[in-house]
Amino acid sequence: xxxxxxxxxxxxxxxxxxxxxxxxxxxxxxxxxxxxxxxxxxxxxxxxxxxxxxxxxxxxxxxxxxxxxxxxxxxxxxxxxxxxxxxxxxxxxxxxxxxxxxxxxxxxxxxxxxxxxxxxxxxxxxxxxxxxxxxxxxxxxxxxxxxxxxxxxxxxxxxxxxxxxxxxxxxxxxxxxxxxxxxxxxxxxxxxxxxxxxxxxxxxxxxxxxxxxxxxxxxxxxxxxxxxxxxxxxxxxxxxxxxxxxxxxxxxxxxxxxxxxxxxxxxxxxxxxxxxxxxxxxxxxxxxxxxxxxxxxxxxxxxxxxxxx
Numbered sequence: 141x142x143x144x145x146x147x148x149x150x151x152x153x154x155x156x157x158x159x160x161x162x163x164x165x166x167x168x169x170x171x172x173x174x175x176x177x178x179x180x181x182x183x184x185x186x187x188x189x190x191x192x193x194x195x196x197x198x199x200x201x202x203x204x205x206x207x208x209x210x211x212x213x214x215x216x217x218x219x220x221x222x223x224x225x226x227x228x229x230x231x232x233x234x235x236x237x238x239x240x241x242x243x244x245x246x247x248x249x250x251x252x253x254x255x256x257x258x259x260x261x262x263x264x265x266x267x268x269x270x271x272x273x274x275x276x277x278x279x280x281x282x283x284x285x286x287x288x289x290x291x292x293x294x295x296x297x298x299x300x301x302x303x304x305x306x307x308x309x310x311x312x313x314x315x316x317x318x319x320x321x322x323x324x325x326x327x328x329x330x331x332x333x334x335x336x337x338x339x340x341x342x343x344x345x346x347x348x349x350x351x352x353x354x355x356x357x358x359x360x361x362x363x364x365x366x367x368x369x370x371x372x373x374x375x376x377x378x379x380x381x382x383x384x385x386x387x388x389x390x391x392x393x394x395x396x397x398x399x400x401x402x403x404x405x406x407x408x409x410x411x412x413x414x415x416x417x418x419x420x421x422x423x424x425x426x427x428x429x430x431x432x433x434x435x436x437x438x439x440x441x442x443x444x445x446x447x448x449x
Contacts, residue, residue, distance in 0.1 A: 217350030231324030
């Protein structure tokens, strides 16, 4: 009971995409399973049944749960995460450096390199220190502010080096003189003084999920394909087609606060103000505690000439 209560307190105060919060309740589910088994054992003891009957009853309950939930949790035919990682690595130039972050796509890439040996020439780093960190050894024991400063310094060294550098997500670069250019499913660091090349890589087609898979994480990975297609089209000044690609991303990841928030920012940039406001409202409904939402709403209202509302 203590584990169940503590898990609920921690999970309910850990703000993140609602489509991924379920994994943080696994300890509560396990605690609930222990309580159910305890109750089942007590009932059988009260009824005075033999040990063999208790064993069969336990197997029957576990088997019933397994069979009734198998179709809902079966992911044996879902290869979208694997294909997503393969497509990212395959789209990188030789001897590239890839800066990832978070624990979803970054862990896929780490798995593909370590266990399947895919693209060993690519240097993979996690900007948030999860997995392959830019810091080493005792550096990870520094206070968080010192760690952040040191990681930024390491990033600058990578940007100023001779190897091609890619970011998995668009972020503010720690060094002046560089910008990000869409390159397949990642962004290539490019000097500001140089014109962008016609193409740094094509976005692969969206891999299908087996059956009617409602897994929100799989849908978000699929949405990343459409989002990066929109980024490539926008970089080519094809705004109309880019907006359609962004909308496809939003339709697939309809319950992702980060996707909806990012789409609102892009729509604001493209002066699609009413649609930007509606996307911001969707993001607010998914995560009302997002500290960046008030500023986004104010920017949209100011552009609409309704700053006082």
